[in-house]
Each structure stands twice: as structure tokens, then as C-alpha cells.
Amino acid sequence: MAALDQTQVKEGVDQETVDAVREVGTYKYGWDTDIEMEYAPKGVNPDIVKLISEKNEEPEWMTEWRLKAFERWTQMEEPKWAMVHYPEIDFQDQYYYARPKSMETKPKSLDEVDPKLLATYEKLGIPLKEQMILAGVEGAEDGPAEGRKVAVDAVFDSVSVGTTFQAELKKAGVIFCSISEAIKEHPELVKKYLGSVVPVSDNFYATLNSAVFSDGSFVYVPPGVRCPMELSTYFRINAENTGQFERTLIIADKGSYVSYLEGCTAPQRDTAQLHAAVVEIIVEEDAEVKYSTVQNWFPGDENGKGGIYNFVTKRADCRGDRSKVMWTQVETGSAVTWKYPSCILRGDDSQGEFYSIAITNNMQQADTGTKMIHLGKNTKSRIVSKGISAGKAQNTYRGLVSMHPKAKNSRNYTQCDSLLIGDKCGAHTVPYIEVKNNSSRVEHEATTSKVDDDQLFYCRQRGMDEEEAVALVVNGFCKDVLQALPMEFAMEAQQLVAISLEGSVG
Amino acid sequence: MALPDVKQSATEARLATLRMPEAGCTRDAREAALARLRAMGLPGRRDEYWKYTRPDTLISPEAPAAEVFHTDEPMVFDGFDRLKIVFVDGVFSPEDSDDLTLEGVSIDRLEDICCKDIHWAKQLYGVLEERGQTPVQRPLAALNTAFAQDGVAIHVTGKPSKPISLIYRHESESSDAILHHVIRVESGAEVTILENGPAASRFNKCIEIDIADGGTLHHVRAQGRDHQRRAATHMFTRLGKESVYKSFTLTVNGVLTRNEQVVELTGDDAVAHVAGACVGDGDFHHDDTVFITHDAVNCESRQVFKKVLRNGATGVFQGKILVKEGAQKTDGYQISQSLLLDDDSQFLAKPELEIYADDVACSHGSTSGAIDETAMFYLRSRGVPAKEATNMLTLAFLAEAVEEIEDEALAEDIVSRLEGWLARHS
Numbered sequence: 001m002a003a004l005d006q007t008q009v010k011e012g013v014d015q016e017t018v019d020a021v022r023e024v025g026t027y028k029y030g031w032d033t034d035i036e037m038e039y040a041p042k043g044v045n046p047d048i049v050k051l052i053s054e055k056n057e058e059p060e061w062m063t064e065w066r067l068k069a070f071e072r073w074t075q076m077e078e079p080k081w082a083m084v085h086y087p088e089i090d091f092q093d094q095y096y097y098a099r100p101k102s103m104e105t106k107p108k109s110l111d112e113v114d115p116k117l118l119a120t121y122e123k124l125g126i127p128l129k130e131q132m133i134l135a136g137v138e139g140a141e142d143g144p145a146e147g148r149k150v151a152v153d154a155v156f157d158s159v160s161v162g163t164t165f166q167a168e169l170k171k172a173g174v175i176f177c178s179i180s181e182a183i184k185e186h187p188e189l190v191k192k193y194l195g196s197v198v199p200v201s202d203n204f205y206a207t208l209n210s211a212v213f214s215d216g217s218f219v220y221v222p223p224g225v226r227c228p229m230e231l232s233t234y235f236r237i238n239a240e241n242t243g244q245f246e247r248t249l250i251i252a253d254k255g256s257y258v259s260y261l262e263g264c265t266a267p268q269r270d271t272a273q274l275h276a277a278v279v280e281i282i283v284e285e286d287a288e289v290k291y292s293t294v295q296n297w298f299p300g301d302e303n304g305k306g307g308i309y310n311f312v313t314k315r316a317d318c319r320g321d322r323s324k325v326m327w328t329q330v331e332t333g334s335a336v337t338w339k340y341p342s343c344i345l346r347g348d349d350s351q352g353e354f355y356s357i358a359i360t361n362n363m364q365q366a367d368t369g370t371k372m373i374h375l376g377k378n379t380k381s382r383i384v385s386k387g388i389s390a391g392k393a394q395n396t397y398r399g400l401v402s403m404h405p406k407a408k409n410s411r412n413y414t415q416c417d418s419l420l421i422g423d424k425c426g427a428h429t430v431p432y433i434e435v436k437n438n439s440s441r442v443e444h445e446a447t448t449s450k451v452d453d454d455q456l457f458y459c460r461q462r463g464m465d466e467e468e469a470v471a472l473v474v475n476g477f478c479k480d481v482l483q484a485l486p487m488e489f490a491m492e493a494q495q496l497v498a499i500s501l502e503g504s505v506g
Numbered sequence: 507m508a509l510p511d512v513k514q515s516a517t518e519a520r521l522a523t524l525r526m527p528e529a530g531c532t533r534d535a536r537e538a539a540l541a542r543l544r545a546m547g548l549p550g551r552r553d554e555y556w557k558y559t560r561p562d563t564l565i566s567p568e569a570p571a572a573e574v575f576h577t578d579e580p581m582v583f584d585g586f587d588r589l590k591i592v593f594v595d596g597v598f599s600p601e602d603s604d605d606l607t608l609e610g611v612s613i614d615r616l617e618d619i620c621c622k623d624i625h626w627a628k629q630l631y632g633v634l635e636e637r638g639q640t641p642v643q644r645p646l647a648a649l650n651t652a653f654a655q656d657g658v659a660i661h662v663t664g665k666p667s668k669p670i671s672l673i674y675r676h677e678s679e680s681s682d683a684i685l686h687h688v689i690r691v692e693s694g695a696e697v698t699i700l701e702n703g704p705a706a707s708r709f710n711k712c713i714e715i716d717i718a719d720g721g722t723l724h725h726v727r728a729q730g731r732d733h734q735r736r737a738a739t740h741m742f743t744r745l746g747k748e749s750v751y752k753s754f755t756l757t758v759n760g761v762l763t764r765n766e767q768v769v770e771l772t773g774d775d776a777v778a779h780v781a782g783a784c785v786g787d788g789d790f791h792h793d794d795t796v797f798i799t800h801d802a803v804n805c806e807s808r809q810v811f812k813k814v815l816r817n818g819a820t821g822v823f824q825g826k827i828l829v830k831e832g833a834q835k836t837d838g839y840q841i842s843q844s845l846l847l848d849d850d851s852q853f854l855a856k857p858e859l860e861i862y863a864d865d866v867a868c869s870h871g872s873t874s875g876a877i878d879e880t881a882m883f884y885l886r887s888r889g890v891p892a893k894e895a896t897n898m899l900t901l902a903f904l905a906e907a908v909e910e911i912e913d914e915a916l917a918e919d920i921v922s923r924l925e926g927w928l929a930r931h932s
Contacts, residue, residue: 420864438846
């Protein structure tokens, strides 16, 4: 695990986490920003699709592409196979486009952005001023990460508010901008790659996204370039009854490297909100992409009221030989999660990794996992999934490992562990394993257990209260995954692990 | 919800070729099963539960023809003292069977349970099958309950001195057999049930087993011989307090076999072990589908399945452990492994856990790969010829499943069958 050396997670971390438990309250991003918004009419139909396209000042081919997707969507059925239950979603009772009034004419630089918006991100700990480093990582200033920069694309409801460090990235040849900007500025790249990993008609939510996506991030790293800083997108849903449909497209050309972080939060509201994103990653020969997510959408209250329905399609296509992709996710938010970041290992010797912590508490439901499709020779994949279920929550790992006949000498190792806290929750494992050649090896292991009494006793004996003790044990359980996270996220993730489980003991 | 047209027409086409026996007291259960079947329809290719096995030839109106295999080799279990119950192409054969009286057990033909007024059997017929229809539908089992042509009711009240052996002979190339047995093991009783034989060109078999508190049932089955035969079998087992169920199945040859085991642990401290070994060469498709429900405290379940595949053979494993709310202290274990002897064979697995209780230890593992090169090198370097070394390693691989058989003599008999098969197929 290469990422291991780059992170600061070592001994002593657990104590910090325990301290974090003391500090933090419940969902701390539940506030909203009082800002004048502009909405498209409720519902979705070809006119809304055209309207979104128009608002983004898109060329005709893009509008056509969206309309085709919409037409396809009307013929599709909502998937019902996941182990999640929620009231029927009325797709016509949502806003599909909402943007702050002040964003009507796109600001030319961050200085022109509405201060209220900037304040929102500041409050979230996301700095949009270029000289700043990510907040919340106090130790970083004097650590080895001195002068560490992270470029941020901030998405607020349906629009991108701004992208930092664009000029500096440009010097390196890296394109990092909102997808709406990319459609205008780099149509040749967008045309070539958009929908090439997640086809328009891939699944119900991806098709809906193709029709109505409003914004998102676009990354292109040219051949041989190691992206000089980490890129990040921060998604914030603010408006009520509004769905967020963002689209992210990352292209790592031959021999390049990029690390991408994604974060998301939403205010506390009584009604559930829809979030259906699509992320496509193209990894060419010898290139490497790291994609890390800390998903912290509003999970609903303890009675299951409100929260985000998170239906996301994420897929990476390792097209070139020796290409590599690594998904790391910490899923603590959302009322309902339906998400399977996948790797298509097409190139020979390509590698896919998936590290996941999914935490559900109260009435949350998560059905998440990955797909590793081995097509090329000598391909390798590794899956480490840790599911933690507390309260009345349901947590499912669902995954597929497929070794095609031509994927000779390939390897897969899967480990999925579940931890149950309390006797009213559920933890489930649904792996699919398909092996079609004999030179490949597939190993799958899964366990389900409860927090060990002996470990708890040990902690309690040393003066910790029960909640602290559980947080400590759980953090140990998640360590494999936490260590795979970039430093910016590792700290936040550890705190999240503690917050999400608060109130689950006793 | 109405069935899709394709499913409905396939179901009706199959039903048109079946006739429900007149028999009196099981009539209500049969009618109810038919209604269940009509509501769910026969399995189709798009059904999730049939993702890896095509049900087409198991549901077609006529059974595809299957050549009868002739050999001088003695049948498995031949050397054992046992009570033989013989069925020829799915019909009970009194001439070939032993006298059905044995101390500690009473055995009757299914059609006699009405005139003899055998209450327990009447009350069991179709009941466990119906319970097994949720949460996953098993239409072929409902079809079996509705249309079973024959079968036996075995009531175990003591500890019979020898195993009860169900032998299924195959004599007609177009036989389409449907058998349904019911078994009740009373409190403290213990029995061994053996099953073997190719049965029919197409075989649909269902056994409902009800084990009372403290009862024990051992089951050893060998499905082998004829290459072109097809089978869909179901075993529904309900376990009471401190009862034990141990089942092992060996499958060799057969173009299509689907074995479903549905086990429900309803009494505290019950134990259920389900194991299987299969070896397949060429046109061989084998599917083990297991569903174990823990609905009581401190129960143990164990699934051990091993598959050796070559020349394009396919092995499927769908296993599930469901731990219901309140089933604390559950110990659930599941392992499914395949050994692919060449590049054309495939292993498709879906090992599932669904857990609603927190104080449990459940684990599952699944692996697939070729023969370990290091082990191979070790044997070769000590002068063992390649073929022999392969067979030794293959047998060692299957051993973990065979070891689930408690009776050593029976286990040895199974191993000798495997050795014979490997010698013929390498």
C-alpha cells in the first residue's frame, strides 16, 4: 500500500480520535445558508433538460446528448434489488436546477463570488483562498506537508462556485475546472470521454444524471505529468427539495498521476433529498488515479426523517497497460446509500483497489461495494471493506469480482468485515464471484462480529467511558482503510467514525 | 402482481404435461402448492436466484432424453448393511426393495399415508416446502409438492440398527420423475439416510425433514453415473432444540444438477452441517444452493463445499446464512472453494451473509484457483508422476468436505468413488 507511507496515521492517533469524540456534537453541517436562489420549475421533462443545457450555455451536441438520455430514462425502471427500503420517490416533485442568484453571471474570479457563498465554504472548513491549506489538519503546517496545496472546485447546489489554483495547475498542463466550463472550453476532450465509462443508458440513476446533470468537475492530466497538488471537489446541497446531479470526469493520460478528493455535506431538513452523481475515470497506460471520498451528507434524524438519498455511479476504466486506480471511501452520511465504485481492469498488468468504511447508525441504510472486472492479463485487485452498523441501521456490502477467460494470471483478494453495535441493526454481505480461467486466483473472506467484550473491558478498566471505548475499538477495526486515505481526509474520517456512532452505545 | 407473459406461458406449458394424483389427504396441500406455483411461475433465465444456472431444461414440458449408463462397477454403498428402498424411474419397486420393517422406524409409501391415517406425515407434507418459499421463491419445489408421483414417509422413533437407503434407478431414456419424501425424527431418535443412483432422465426430488428436540439425522448422498441426466433437488429441514442435522452430497457426472438445501434452526443449541464435494468433466453443470436460517439462540451451522472442474465444467455455489433478530450466540461458518484443473472451466459463487443479531460470529470464505504449484513441485521432486500428483492434490482438496461425514466407513466408500473417478478422468 503506497498510500500508507504518505499518511501520518500512526500510533497515538487513537487518542486523538477519542479526544475528537468529546469535542464534536451531532451532525455539524446541518445548518443552511440563507441565500437568494433561482430555481427551474419543479419536475423533469425535455423542457427542463433543455433549460439546464441553456443555463450552462452548452453547444447543441450536448443538448442532444442530454435529450437522448432523457428519452432513454423514461423507458427505464428504478432498480429494486438493493437491500434498502424507502418511500417511492416522486421524480416530478423535485427541483432539478437551483443556483444562487448571485451566480447568474458567472464570476470571473473568486474575488467576485458572493461573500455569503465563500463564508459557507469557510464554515465547512473548505478554504477557497489559494494561499490556504485545508483546514482541520492542524498538524499539517509544521509537518512534512509544508506548503501543501489543494485545489478545490466548490459546487453549490447545481453550480460550480469557483475553482482554485487554476492558473498554477495550467502551468503544469493540468486542466481542472467545472464540467460546464470544460464543455465550452475543451469540447474535444469531453466529446471523446464523456459517457465512455458509464454509458448513457448504464442504469436508471446514471441515465437520469446524463439528462439533467448541472455541474461537476473536470480533470485532465496530460501525458507524463504528476499533478502538482491534490485536487478536490466539495459538494454542498443547500436548497430544499432539490436534487443534486453532478458529473465528474477525470482523465489521466499516459504516465500521469493525480489524487482527487471529494467531500459532501447538506443541511438538516425534514424531507429527503435526491443526489444522483456519476463519476467517470479514464486511466491510460502507466497512469495512476487515487480517488478518495468522505461522504457526509445529512443522514436524516434518529427517526429516519429527512436525509439524502445517495444513488451514485462511479467507475474507473483502466484502459492502458500498467494503469492503476484506487478508490477510498468513508461513507458516514446519507439516509440511503446505493453506491458501487468499480474498476474495469482492461489493460494488462493494471490494478484496482477499493478501500471502504461504511458506517450506518439510527435509521440509515447503506448498500455499497465495488465491482472488479478483470479483462487484461496479470491484473490485480484488492478489496477491503469495513461495514459498521448501529442503532436500527442496515449495512450491506455488495460486490462483484469477475475474472474473464482472457484475464490470465490475475489476482483478487477481498476482505469484508462487518461490525454490529446493538441488537436492532443488520449487517449483510452479498459478494458475487465469477472465475472463468484457472490461472487466476480469487480469495474472499468475510466476517461478522460484535465489538469484543474483552477489548471494551480493557478500555473501561483504564478509565474510558463506554462511548470512548467503542470509538477506540471501532477505529482499530477501520484502521486498514483509514490508512489508505490521503492525510487531508484521514483526520476528518477518524472524527467521523466517532461522530457517526455517537449515541449508539447503551 | 401478474406474471410476465413468457413466464406464465412456460409455466402453463409445463403444467399441461402433469397430472395431479387422485390421492385423498394430500390433495389440499397439493392444490395449495399448485396455487403457489401459479403465483410465482417456474424459474426463468432472468431470475436472480437462477443467475448462474439456466433452468430451461428443468422446466421444459418434456424431459430431454438421457442415455442409460451401463457398467459392471458396483453401486456406491453396496457393501453396507442397510434397509433398501428402491425406486425405478421414480416409481417404488417392492420387488427390489427390502421388507420395510425395522425396529425404531416405520416406513410407508406416500400413497398409504391417507388410508393408514398417518397424522404426522399428513401434517408435514408441503409444510416445510411452503415455509421455504420465503424470502426466496423455489417454484420447482412447489411443483414437486403438487405433482409428486411417489415417495416415502419415514418416522424415526428410536435408533434403527442400520441406515435407510433410498436407491434411485434409471432405466428409461425419457423418464421424468417427481419424488417427495417426508421424514420425522422424534425426540432423542437417530437415523442415517443414504441416497444414491441416477434416478431418471430428469429428476425433481423434494425431502421435508422435521427433527424434534434432541433428534439426529445423518444424510449421505451420492449422485453419479449417467452423464446426460438432469436433477433439481430440494431438502427442507427444520431443527428443534439440541437437534443435529448433518448432510453430505457427492456429485459426479450429470449434465445439470441443482441441489437446494433449506435449513431452519428453530430450537436453541441446534447444529446443522451441510457439505458437498463435486467433480465434473466437460459438459457438467453443478449448482449448490444453500439457505440456512438461524432463528434460535446458540446454534451452529457449517457449510463446506468443494468443486473440482475440468474441460469446460461449471460449478456454482449460492450459500446464505440468515441470522434473525434475537438469534444471539450464533456460530455460522461457510466455505466454498473450487479447483480449476484447466482454463475452460468456471466457478461462479455468491456466498451471502444477512445478519440481524449482534452477538454472533459468522464468517465465510471463497477461493478459486489452479493446483498449487509449490505442492506440485514438491511431489514431482520426490518422483511422483504428474498425473498421480494431480490426483493426490485433488483428493486432498476434496478431503475437507468428505471429512464432514461422521461414519468413517461411509466416508471411505465416498473417497474410493472419487479415486475411481479421478483415475478414469485424468
